Amino acid sequence: MISAIWLGMILVSIVVAAATGRLDAVNRAVFEGAKAGVSICIGLVGILAFWLGMMRIAERAGILRALARLLAPLVRRLFPDVPRDHPAMGYILSNMTANLLGLGNAATPMGIKAMEELQKLNPDPKTATPAMCTLLALNTASLTVVPTTVIALRAQMGSANPVDIVGTTLVATAIGTATAIVLDRWFRRRGK
Amino acid sequence: MYAWVTALSAWIIPALLAAILAAALVRRVPVYEAFVEGAKDGFGTAVAIIPHVVAMMVAISVFRASGALDLLVALCRPLTDALRVPGEILPLAFLRPLTGSGALSYMVDLFQTHGPDSLIGRMASTIQGSTDTTFYVLAVYFGAVGVTRARYALTVGLLADLAGIAAAIWITNRVFG
Numbered sequence: 334m335i336s337a338i339w340l341g342m343i344l345v346s347i348v349v350a351a352a353t354g355r356l357d358a359v360n361r362a363v364f365e366g367a368k369a370g371v372s373i374c375i376g377l378v379g380i381l382a383f384w385l386g387m388m389r390i391a392e393r394a395g396i397l398r399a400l401a402r403l404l405a406p407l408v409r410r411l412f413p414d415v416p417r418d419h420p421a422m423g424y425i426l427s428n429m430t431a432n433l434l435g436l437g438n439a440a441t442p443m444g445i446k447a448m449e450e451l452q453k454l455n456p457d458p459k460t461a462t463p464a465m466c467t468l469l470a471l472n473t474a475s476l477t478v479v480p481t482t483v484i485a486l487r488a489q490m491g492s493a494n495p496v497d498i499v500g501t502t503l504v505a506t507a508i509g510t511a512t513a514i515v516l517d518r519w520f521r522r523r524g525k
Numbered sequence: 526m527y528a529w530v531t532a533l534s535a536w537i538i539p540a541l542l543a544a545i546l547a548a549a550l551v552r553r554v555p556v557y558e559a560f561v562e563g564a565k566d567g568f569g570t571a572v573a574i575i576p577h578v579v580a581m582m583v584a585i586s587v588f589r590a591s592g593a594l595d596l597l598v599a600l601c602r603p604l605t606d607a608l609r610v611p612g613e614i615l616p617l618a619f620l621r622p623l624t625g626s627g628a629l630s631y632m633v634d635l636f637q638t639h640g641p642d643s644l645i646g647r648m649a650s651t652i653q654g655s656t657d658t659t660f661y662v663l664a665v666y667f668g669a670v671g672v673t674r675a676r677y678a679l680t681v682g683l684l685a686d687l688a689g690i691a692a693a694i695w696i697t698n699r700v701f702g
Contacts, residue, residue, distance in 0.1 A: 334675060334677075335675050342585070342588045343583075343584050345588070346588045346590075349596055350587075350591035350593075353591075355591055361590065362591070363587060366579070366583035367579050367582065369586065371579060374574055374575045379567075382566075382568065383567070385566050385570070386559075386563040387542065389560065389562055391549075393559050394545065394554045439538070439541075445666060445669045448666050448669055448672075449670055458670075458671060458672070459672060461672045461676050461678055466676060466677060466678040466681065469662065469663060469666055472657065473622075473662050473681075473685055474657070475689075477654055480653070482629070486629075486632070486636070490636040490637070491640075491641065495641070497647070498647055498650040498651050498654065498697075501693065501701075502651050502655050504692065505655035505690075505693035505696055506655035506656075506689065508688055508689065509655055509656060509688050509692060510685070512685050512689070513685035520677040520680070520681060
């Protein structure tokens with residue numbers, strides 16, 4: 334699926350560029366895209382190191398296990414194939430909490446740790462497990478209560494009431510997340 | 526309300542850090558050692574996702590520069606016009622799953638042209654706040670553990686984006702329209 338979309342995007346782009354005489358723009362875009370990819374990853378090093386460090390402290394202090402136990406009934410339903418006391422549960426919960434609070438930067442390292450723990454339960458390391466797909470679906474739907482970046486930008490651009498979109502955002506994000514969960518269930522049951 | 530939200534976002538990370546460190550103190554965890562041990566993984570993880578993120582960024586960058594994105598928007602125009610979706614919002618809907626920074630700069634562009642408190646400005650804000658950059662999230666999360674066969678994850682992610690965007694357009698029309 335990713336292969337097909339990736340290939341499709343590049344081939345369609347080349348055809349369109351050739352037809353409209355924009356091949357030089359494509360040449361530049363290849364270099365710019367590659368460079369942007371590396372700078373994004375290198376830019377992540379600091380924040381990843383910091384949060385992974387804090388997460389290790391939280392783990393050793395037993396916070397993740399406590400969190401997992403507290404919210405287990407809810408998360409168990411979403412991730413039925415993850416054992417109850419597995420460390421993945423704690424990371425999944427930290428990831429979901431960080432997303433809810435709109436802490437995008439803090440959510441990513443926790444999501445990555447959750448994926449690593451889920452990978453330990455994976456019989457085929459190259460193929461995503463249903464639990465991994467569920468975690469990804471929750472993250473792409475981005476259940477957010479406080480869209481911090483958007484509010485900050487609105488304030489900066491002279492909005493009279495920068496937070497008046499919190500209500501509509503909440504409704505839209507709830508519908509998006511509900512859709513993600515339902516679709517995830519549906520695909521999971523189809524066993525694809 | 527605005528003051529309350531900014532205060533909350535200013536406090537949340539320090540409060541989280543304080544809570545983690547306080548719990549570690551109670552449990553007598555050697556905090557500095559634990560931190561360094563965990564932080565060591567940061568570099569490896571960031572490097573591991575480079576190939577995945579580069580692949581995505583190149584495809585997206587080429588897709589935009591070639592004019593293929595504009596073409597896709599133009600092709601969808603009759604359908605979205607029939608559904609009474611403002612044409613200005615359409616590029617944002619396509620950019621959002623592909624590139625976080627691209628979508629953000631397009632939103633700022635809409636703010637500049639129409640104002641953040643216009644219907645289009647509010648619609649853009651709601652779309653931006655209620656969906657995430659699916660391709661990036663997929664590249665980073667699956668890239669970090671080396672999963673290359675994503676199965677149905679991308680389909681679910683993109684359909685959820687579609688639902689989120691449709692919901693955002695519908696609710697802003699209803700509330701502010």
